[in-house]
Amino acid sequence: MNSSKPPDSVIPKLELAGVHKTYGRRTANENRVLNGIDLIVENHQVVCLIGPSGCGKSTILRCIDLLDTIDGGQIRLDGVDVTRPGTDADAVRRRIGIVFQAFNLFPHLSVLDNVTLGARRAHGVERSVAEQRAHDLLERFGLGAKAGDYPNKLSGGQNQRAAVVRALMADPEVLLLDEVTSALDPELVAEVLSVIRELAGQGMTMVLATHEMGFARDVATKVCFLHQGRVLEEAPPAELFSDPRHERTKQFLQRVTEAGRL
Amino acid sequence: MMQDDPMPAMAPVPPAARQRSGRLAQEGAKASAIAVLSTVLFFGGGAWLVASSPNWPKVRAQFFSASDFRASFPDVLDGFWLSIQLFAYCTVLTAVLALVVAVMRSFRGPAFFPIRLLAIVFTDVFRGIPLILLVLLLGFGLPALRIEGLPNSAKFWGVIALTLSYSAYTAEIYRSGIDAVPESQRSSARALGLTQWQALRFAILPQAVRNVVPALMNTVVSLQKDVALISILGVREAVKEAQIYTASTFNYTSYMVATLMFLALSVPLTRLVDWYTARDRRQRSQAQL
Ligand SMILES: Nc1ncnc2c1ncn2[C@@H]1O[C@H](COP(=O)(O)OP(=O)(O)OP(=O)(O)O)[C@@H](O)[C@H]1O
């Protein structure tokens, strides 16, 4: 039950060790999604998770943010196991930002209120201060004029960027991004990707789930291919994309290439 | 909410369409004529049937006497004013208590089990007791206990009985609204570091309540009528006043007076609910486009 800090070596920012997750346990449609995930994310690293649809990329991100409970293993943030009972999950979530695959903005709140809700209520930032910061960030993401609009008046790409701003408001130590480009047309993809590249350049520690191999190749320090609930293969992008070790990885990359996403 | 007109009025109307709209107008006029005619026939026929029945003159004297109408009106109106006050108390108390019960029931995690259990027992018990029994039990039973500090006014216990029963139902309405908010909204709120309570308060409840406003308004309409049940405790609201008049005159017109008063309040309320529901549905279908 101790937080098992490695004695001396540099403690990784985020570490998953033997993480298991099964949905619908002990029911007819039991679904073992994560089957011993080992993953190390060093400070300032950008780690990309790739793999076929349904392989558990989103599940990993949700587990890291403690939005799903894991059935086995550990998730360590700065060397501290955050999955052990008694952890203040809210405090952990305040240190992590996440952008969901489907944005999940609050439909009853304006963009500005969406973006400032966490800062004001979870971090106790004063309204005027939170709004000032929100306006700055929205401006930077080209949403300056949209602050007062409701999410259903925004395009997919604008929703996406608002969700990124919402996650960035709290200055997260780790940013989790789930298919940030899935809803965007190519021009917007380039735009959002350049934002992420910029964040990476500023040293933000990030974990991304993505189908966008070109992007993974571009920003990732490390790419992890998931297969059957494990990290089958991990390597720097140049290596993994040009010289995959496993047959299954080759197949996957082959198919992605055929689909024109490499 | 701002809405763009989906069909710009500027667009020139092609002649074929103009012809079509002319025909449509004609058909519309014909439809209204049929509607008016059938309404007149239907209600006129009904009235004629009633009026031609052999006992009609007697019934008219007992239920529709103009002099008794005038004589009973002031007292029944006083009673009705009390009905409205009781209704207002019940509405406010129910809205609050039901929300508390619904929120208690939607807390997650083993630590909150006792709270959830309490909410479940509350809804099961108070939904399970016929309202009239609850009014009698609380209205006559509790004051009889003569517990120190407990009010013994029949009005008070009548309001409490109605509030408990209606809260049990209304809590379920709120809960259905809470359940209809997608799970992802909760995750999204918790991901910001909000506590369970904050997530409910700022992310889930505003959406949940919006989901169920029409259902809530329907409950209010029905509550407004059930306030009449407090009359069995001897509280002199509209129905009781009407009863008192009848008891001394053997004329039932006072009941018609009370009926008209209740209708005067509930019909506009019902229309309001319908209007709101229709508007809400329109706005939602528009938002989905
Ligand atoms: N709440 C849930 N309940 C039950 N099963 C779930 C739940 N969430 C995800 N799953 C299952 O877990 C598996 C992994 O889902 P996940 O969303 O993590 O995949 P993914 O890799 O993100 O896929 P995609 O690339 O399509 O986004 C899927 O088989 C899915 O059906």
Ligand SMILES: [Mg+2]
């Ligand atoms: Mg996913």
